[in-house]
Amino acid sequence: xxxxxxxxxxxxxxxxxxxxxxxxxxxxxxxxxxxxxxxxxxxxxxxxxxxxxxxxxxxxxxxxxxxxxxxxxxxxxxxxxxxxxxxxxxxxxxxxxxxxxxxxxxxxxxxxxxxxxxxxxxxxxxxxxxxxxxxxxxxxxxxxxxxxxxxxxxxxxxxxxxxxxxxxxxxxxxxxxxxxxxxxxxxxxxxxxxxxxxxxxxxxxxxxxxxxxxxxxxxxxxxxxxxxxxxxxxxxxxxxxxxxxxxxxxxxxxxxxxxxxxxxxxxxxxxxxxxxxxxxxxxxxxxxxxxxxxxxxxxxxxxxxxxxxxxxxxxxxxxxxxxxxxxxxxxxxxxxxxxxxxxxxxxxxxxxxxxxxxxxxxxxxxxxxxxxxxxxxxxxxxxxxxxxxxxxxxxxxxxxxxxxxxxxxxxxxxxxxxxxxxxxxxxxxxxxxxxxxxxxxxxxxxxxxxxxxxxxxxxxxxxxxxxxxxxxxxxxxxxxxxxxxxxxxx
Amino acid sequence: xxxxxxxxxxxxxxxxxxxxxxxxxxxxxxxxxxxxxxxxxxxxxxxxxxxxxxxxxxxxxxxxxxxxxxxxxxxxxxxxxxxxxxxxxxxxxxxxxxxxxxxxxxxxxxxxxxxxxxxxxxxxxxxxxxxxxxxxxxxxxxxxxxxxxxxxxxxxxxxxx
Numbered sequence: 001x002x003x004x005x006x007x008x009x010x011x012x013x014x015x016x017x018x019x020x021x022x023x024x025x026x027x028x029x030x031x032x033x034x035x036x037x038x039x040x041x042x043x044x045x046x047x048x049x050x051x052x053x054x055x056x057x058x059x060x061x062x063x064x065x066x067x068x069x070x071x072x073x074x075x076x077x078x079x080x081x082x083x084x085x086x087x088x089x090x091x092x093x094x095x096x097x098x099x100x101x102x103x104x105x106x107x108x109x110x111x112x113x114x115x116x117x118x119x120x121x122x123x124x125x126x127x128x129x130x131x132x133x134x135x136x137x138x139x140x141x142x143x144x145x146x147x148x149x150x151x152x153x154x155x156x157x158x159x160x161x162x163x164x165x166x167x168x169x170x171x172x173x174x175x176x177x178x179x180x181x182x183x184x185x186x187x188x189x190x191x192x193x194x195x196x197x198x199x200x201x202x203x204x205x206x207x208x209x210x211x212x213x214x215x216x217x218x219x220x221x222x223x224x225x226x227x228x229x230x231x232x233x234x235x236x237x238x239x240x241x242x243x244x245x246x247x248x249x250x251x252x253x254x255x256x257x258x259x260x261x262x263x264x265x266x267x268x269x270x271x272x273x274x275x276x277x278x279x280x281x282x283x284x285x286x287x288x289x290x291x292x293x294x295x296x297x298x299x300x301x302x303x304x305x306x307x308x309x310x311x312x313x314x315x316x317x318x319x320x321x322x323x324x325x326x327x328x329x330x331x332x333x334x335x336x337x338x339x340x341x342x343x344x345x346x347x348x349x350x351x352x353x354x355x356x357x358x359x360x361x362x363x364x365x366x367x368x369x370x371x372x373x374x375x376x377x378x379x380x381x382x383x384x385x386x387x388x389x390x391x392x393x394x395x396x397x398x399x400x401x402x403x404x405x406x407x408x409x410x411x412x413x414x415x416x417x418x419x420x421x422x423x424x425x426x427x428x429x430x431x432x433x434x435x436x437x438x439x440x441x442x443x444x445x446x447x448x449x450x451x452x453x454x455x456x457x458x459x460x461x462x463x464x465x466x467x468x469x470x471x472x473x474x475x476x477x478x479x480x481x482x483x484x485x486x487x488x489x490x
Numbered sequence: 491x492x493x494x495x496x497x498x499x500x501x502x503x504x505x506x507x508x509x510x511x512x513x514x515x516x517x518x519x520x521x522x523x524x525x526x527x528x529x530x531x532x533x534x535x536x537x538x539x540x541x542x543x544x545x546x547x548x549x550x551x552x553x554x555x556x557x558x559x560x561x562x563x564x565x566x567x568x569x570x571x572x573x574x575x576x577x578x579x580x581x582x583x584x585x586x587x588x589x590x591x592x593x594x595x596x597x598x599x600x601x602x603x604x605x606x607x608x609x610x611x612x613x614x615x616x617x618x619x620x621x622x623x624x625x626x627x628x629x630x631x632x633x634x635x636x637x638x639x640x641x642x643x644x645x646x647x648x649x650x651x
Binding site for chain 1: 501502505506509510512513514517518526527530531534535586587590591594605606609610611612640642643644
């Protein structure tokens with residue numbers, strides 16, 4: 001903000017707390033109105049696909065971190081660490097997804113993610129620059145002077161990749177990398193387009209999208225944009241290469257979904273298609289019904305069509321044991337699997353709209369009607385786990401981990417008002433439920449038998465008698481058995 | 491099952507982070523607190539009805555654009571006054587702020603939005619052009635004219651505490 005009489009005057013115009021409360025209350029009822037929105041009002045353009053794919057990157061399947069609990073393996077479903085599978089540790093981390101941001105408050109820090117025993121955060125006392133710290137408050141380390149754009153970090157080969165918020169404000173996207181110890185910061189590449197985002201880092205290549213500004217559509221209800229370019233560039237910033245030429249006309253979209261075993265899986269709207277029909281998912285996302293799904297070798301030598309997408313959009317998860325698991329958001333949404341070449345399509349469970357699925361030890365985990373479910377990879381034994389309510393779109397990836405025969409998760413109890421949350425656990429066979437922290441607003445991570453989380457704000461009363469939530473400048477830890485809760489001050 | 495839980499965190503986040511910004515833009519366009527609140531409330535309800543936004547920058551740009559449009563729609567309503575003075579009907583505005591708003595009210599609405607995005611939100615001209623859906627030259631022209639007319643205010647002609 002520039003400093004002059006105008007900015008100081010307009011700075012005095014603020015939304016009142018009463019107003020914010022009223023809007024939040026009313027907005028909470030809004031999803032029920034999705035059905036009232038005629039599909040024709042939405043422009044023909046794959047919106048769900050991009051949002052879903054972002055989520056896909058976030059939650060790419062299953063991995064394990066052995067030994068964190070004194071020999072008892074902790075198996076984290078969401079994208080906290082890729083140890084078991086390659087991808088060169090490239091993934092969206094816990095909390096790096098924008099929806100994982102905590103409420104605006106007066107904390108001196110803003111958690112970005114938790115990884116390998118480090119808490120990565122923005123230091124508000126140091127111009128929002130990037131820091132990491134042990135969750136016990138020790139070994140505080142400054143990693144970069146940069147403010148991280150959209151709180152997204154990408155880890156690969158001992159480096160942290162990110163786009164700087166400053167470059168965004170300058171009208172472009174500049175990506176840097178810095179070693180995990182905070183040394184060696186260097187610019188990797190720059191794109192002049194406003195919206196550019198990394199999707200994967202694999203085998204020394206960064207796979208990324210460019211959203212061309214020409215795609216921004218002026219419409220009565222706001223902006224939209226589509227991905228017009230999918231590229232790869234070496235992690236040293238050389239050899240920028242266009243991945244495919246499938247769709248580059250206005251409103252066409254190409255979307256990298258997976259990079260696995262030398263293949264790039266992507267969706268594409270084909271140039272010149274007309275009469276695209278859209279529907280609206282229960283979560284409010286647009287579902288394009290004419291988006292095809294392809295796999296192309298990373299060297300471009302071979303390309304196959306996985307699915308014509310005529311019946312609905314797909315959410316692709318990872319390839320596990322030779323099967324590509326996905327959710328088909330067509331007329332009757334369902335959890336499916338197919339071979340990576342598109343053959344042997346098999347339905348595992350019906351009425352599944354989850355945008356997150358994880359495959360572990362012969363079971364597929366997913367959310368269904370805002371509940372945690374699992375079904376065998378052979379399609380048998382579908383069952384609900386626990387009683388918590390889950391966000392169908394984004395919650396699982398950052399709020400679920402498994403250890404010692406229990407699934408631990410962060411959820412919203414039905415009886416609690418927002419923003420109250422609990423950290424609970426359920427036997428992996430669904431036979432027993434327990435709560436081990438009832439005062440959480442965000443699950444951070446698990447380390448050495450401790451679960452770390454952000455606590456609930458303190459409820460206070462304003463001068464006019466309104467409820468005010470005040471956040472504390474600390475995080476909490478509790479033993480995985482629910483005992484010995486401690487507050488950690490930074 | 492309460493489907494609204496799906497978006498509760500998101501809307502709370504967005505309201506807490508951007509309610510002030512939306513309110514300022516709405517206030518500049520409508521000229522009074524009541525209309526500004528109506529607009530802001532409708533903007534956030536629209537936000538809940540739309541598909542997920544891809545990142546915070548996009549969400550912010552979307553909110554700005556929708557707020558401007560919503561104000562335009564409000565202006566079109568037959569019960570709206572044709573001219574609305576920006577007379578500082580905000581709660582207990584400082585005298586200096588009243589002066590600024592009075593000067594601001596003399597500008598076309600598009601000029602006000604450009605001024606806000608440039609001086610308060612620190613957007614560049616190309617960014618403002620994208621957000622408002624105008625050509626860069628147009629935005630640049632508006633900014634230049636607005637600067638001339640608000641020269642003293644924008645260039646610290648008179649300081650105040």
